[in-house]
Amino acid sequence: MPRARLFAKQLKNIAFAWLICSVVFGMLLVLLYIQHRDAEQLHIQSIAQKVHFELNTQLKEIDSFLRQAESLDVTCPQETLFRLRQQVFKNPAMSEIGIVNQKGQLLCNTYGVLNPPIQTTEPVRSNELRYHGPIISEYMEMSAFVLARTRQDGYAVNVLLPSDWLRHTLDLQQYSQLDFIALVDSETGVPILLQGHYSLPLHQSLFPVQRPLQAHGKFDDGKNKYLFAKPIISLPRLSVVASSNSSPIFTVQSTTFVALLAVYMIAWGGLSYLLYFIEKRQLSLKFQLKHAIAQHQLFNVYQPLIDAKTQHIVGVEVLIRWQHPSEGELGPAYFIPEAERSGAIVEISIVQVNNAVKELAPLLALNPQLKVSFNVNGQLLSCPAYLATLELAKQHIRCLTIELTERDVLSQVQVKHTLEQLVAQGIEVAVDDFGTGYSGLQYLQSFPIDLLKIDQSFVASIGLDNLQSPVLNAVIEMATKLNKKLIAEGVETAYQADYLLKQGVEVHQGWLYAKALAIEALIAMVKREPSTLPSYS
Numbered sequence: 001m002p003r004a005r006l007f008a009k010q011l012k013n014i015a016f017a018w019l020i021c022s023v024v025f026g027m028l029l030v031l032l033y034i035q036h037r038d039a040e041q042l043h044i045q046s047i048a049q050k051v052h053f054e055l056n057t058q059l060k061e062i063d064s065f066l067r068q069a070e071s072l073d074v075t076c077p078q079e080t081l082f083r084l085r086q087q088v089f090k091n092p093a094m095s096e097i098g099i100v101n102q103k104g105q106l107l108c109n110t111y112g113v114l115n116p117p118i119q120t121t122e123p124v125r126s127n128e129l130r131y132h133g134p135i136i137s138e139y140m141e142m143s144a145f146v147l148a149r150t151r152q153d154g155y156a157v158n159v160l161l162p163s164d165w166l167r168h169t170l171d172l173q174q175y176s177q178l179d180f181i182a183l184v185d186s187e188t189g190v191p192i193l194l195q196g197h198y199s200l201p202l203h204q205s206l207f208p209v210q211r212p213l214q215a216h217g218k219f220d221d222g223k224n225k226y227l228f229a230k231p232i233i234s235l236p237r238l239s240v241v242a243s244s245n246s247s248p249i250f251t252v253q254s255t256t257f258v259a260l261l262a263v264y265m266i267a268w269g270g271l272s273y274l275l276y277f278i279e280k281r282q283l284s285l286k287f288q289l290k291h292a293i294a295q296h297q298l299f300n301v302y303q304p305l306i307d308a309k310t311q312h313i314v315g316v317e318v319l320i321r322w323q324h325p326s327e328g329e330l331g332p333a334y335f336i337p338e339a340e341r342s343g344a345i346v347e348i349s350i351v352q353v354n355n356a357v358k359e360l361a362p363l364l365a366l367n368p369q370l371k372v373s374f375n376v377n378g379q380l381l382s383c384p385a386y387l388a389t390l391e392l393a394k395q396h397i398r399c400l401t402i403e404l405t406e407r408d409v410l411s412q413v414q415v416k417h418t419l420e421q422l423v424a425q426g427i428e429v430a431v432d433d434f435g436t437g438y439s440g441l442q443y444l445q446s447f448p449i450d451l452l453k454i455d456q457s458f459v460a461s462i463g464l465d466n467l468q469s470p471v472l473n474a475v476i477e478m479a480t481k482l483n484k485k486l487i488a489e490g491v492e493t494a495y496q497a498d499y500l501l502k503q504g505v506e507v508h509q510g511w512l513y514a515k516a517l518a519i520e521a522l523i524a525m526v527k528r529e530p531s532t533l534p535s536y537s
């Protein structure tokens, strides 16, 4: 093969290997990405849930105090102030508690009675837990939230929570690997506590947050992100929101990336080499075959067909062998598939028929009725040179049979016409390995088929209780009904031979009688059988 072509073939292999590896690795990366992304999202959810839980616990405690505040004396006697202060000591989240009347006047707080009262906003009528904020507490000069409840009598009790204190208890800083984690107003989305850079998905309305929700896509800072939001149960007006970059694959560690790249390169290289190796082997087999034909290394062997009743040889199947210079004698399984692929089968088969005519001439001269059977595939049937060789051979071999597999018989429309022409010349058509094909059996009626060769697997099933055993009987019955001749292949035991004989299958082929023989051995066998060829000496 010219160098340029060899080089082009190698390039093709490399490109093909690259394509396969890229597709496989691409799929692998997508899988990894999905797995990684799902894990990342679960991680974000679990952080948000944790913050949510902590906040919820805090708020529930404060709320339970506010519910009990129904019993506080709103004239702010010492006893009430004591209870308020006691509460502040017990719960360090609260820095101040105050009582506001229906007009919005702060009457007293943990610091004492306010005289005059300070005007604030009028209490809301609803007695749900609510929050205001963040506000700047005048006393503490810091940002804070107000949690409040309105009592049945219209007075409100409120609690001041410093923002800093909340931030520290929730320890938001430990979540710095997230894009952000925030406590936001569920209605407006305004962040009240925030760690990181707050950004929201574009073209998606998240607010008001009424139930736990997730959002994916492009955010207003131009990045693709994932977001999880969940309202606080005891105060749904507030929600915990956490978000992270949703493209973690691009943050794969450099060592992992290098390892992946190395595996990819090794797989690519390995596959290229494997393809090169297979091609080289095929190429070399193809060239070796050509050489073998030229050097006459291929030769015929002949397996006798025996009439089991009389024990006489009634024919032979011509089989091929290769006397390989280094590998020794090789069976057809080693080279026939490649010969069929490369087209060398045509030349091989023509030489085979011509050799058989020559080698069998002495036997045919003595017994012109000797059946001679050749394996023929669909490719050969469409080759005029081979058909012409058969036609010539027919002049020397009176009982010439061609064996086709079911696949070959049915493969081409014109096969039927070719077979009819061969039959017209007196050539017998047999179906080889009968029963192993998966096609319907209509062809038995429409194609000119005279003989069925029962596949060895059915013969091997005789006496065994397996699935194939009933098929053998069905095949025999069908062949009898359709008036087809039968030959049993692969007869290895006397038991099988007896059984087949009892079923009416008289012509056998198999190791019980003889293996495939070189022409000299066949002649020697026939010599020992004077009754078969009475005049042969």
Ligand SMILES: Nc1nc2c(ncn2[C@@H]2O[C@@H]3COP(=O)(O)O[C@H]4[C@@H](O)[C@H](n5cnc6c(=O)[nH]c(N)nc65)O[C@@H]4COP(=O)(O)O[C@H]3[C@H]2O)c(=O)[nH]1
Pocket (backbone or CB within 6 Å): 303, 318, 319, 320, 331, 332, 333, 336, 349, 352, 375, 376, 377, 403, 432, 433, 456, 489, 490, 491, 492, 509, 510, 511, 512, 516
């Ligand atoms: N286990 C066992 N095996 C037995 C027994 N009796 C015969 N055989 C083997 O069964 C195969 C019968 O040939 P096939 O079904 O046409 O199957 C043939 C045929 O399809 C193909 N083949 C052989 N020679 C040629 C040829 O010249 N041209 C073509 N196109 N194909 C061939 O290769 C196949 C295998 O051929 P072989 O290896 O020669 O194997 C032969 C034969 O040696 C037995 O009792 N037990």
